[in-house]
Amino acid sequence: ETGVTQTPRHLVMGMTNKKSLKCEQHLGHNAMYWYKQSAKKPLELMFVYSLEERVENNSVPSRFSPECPNSSHLFLHLHTLQPEDSALYLCASSQAGFQPQHFGDGTRLSIL
Amino acid sequence: AQKVTQAQTEISVVEKEDVTLDCVYETRDTTYYLFWYKQPPSGELVFLIRRNSFDEQNEISGRYSWNFQKSTSSFNFTITASQVVDSAVYFCALNSGGSNYKLTFGKGTLLTVNP
Numbered sequence: 279e280t281g282v283t284q285t286p287r288h289l290v291m292g293m294t295n296k297k298s299l300k301c302e303q304h305l306g307h308n309a310m311y312w313y314k315q316s317a318k319k320p321l322e323l324m325f326v327y328s329l330e331e332r333v334e335n336n337s338v339p340s341r342f343s344p345e346c347p348n349s350s351h352l353f354l355h356l357h358t359l360q361p362e363d364s365a366l367y368l369c370a371s372s373q374a375g376f377q378p379q380h381f382g383d384g385t386r387l388s389i390l
Numbered sequence: 391a392q393k394v395t396q397a398q399t400e401i402s403v404v405e406k407e408d409v410t411l412d413c414v415y416e417t418r419d420t421t422y423y424l425f426w427y428k429q430p431p432s433g434e435l436v437f438l439i440r441r442n443s444f445d446e447q448n449e450i451s452g453r454y455s456w457n458f459q460k461s462t463s464s465f466n467f468t469i470t471a472s473q474v475v476d477s478a479v480y481f482c483a484l485n486s487g488g489s490n491y492k493l494t495f496g497k498g499t500l501l502t503v504n505p
Binding site for chain 1: 394423425427432433434435436437440489490491492493494495496497498
């Protein structure tokens, strides 16, 4: 299995829908991350969980809600999104306090 | 504050040419880490290298080499004898400032290797 798996790979949703992105890591890491990658912009760190506790939240709107039930799984719950939220959402994992981060393939999200 | 600048937005070369991707960083910390990642069209960021601030030795891995120069705050990446499979976006990143979790990324350089 690949190290970091993200599902779905593609998601199209309306602004009033609720959906969730899923990330699973098989590397034995204990820190997990959500990033947003928009066209022509640097990767933006959204959330970091270490040992299942949120340690970073970079002023992300409340319409994005993360959940980390255990060290291998990370979710991003989405509701009432805006068109500008269309982007590639990348999940990563690492050993807490150490780099490098290992990334998944991402979920390409399109908001209609 | 930390900052990473990749001045080259796009580079296009012909197969077998050598190509260098530039990365300039800014940090006030004396301890920091620098990284290069490759992002092929599939989307996944692939880790290539990590270098800490106390190790200025250049590194070579096959056709890839990295030149770290603290005097110019640069961490450049050279691909020798480029191949079509090298086509991707390449990101330089910096970890410093006391946060073990935060990576500051450059905007990336799109490398296209033509046959």
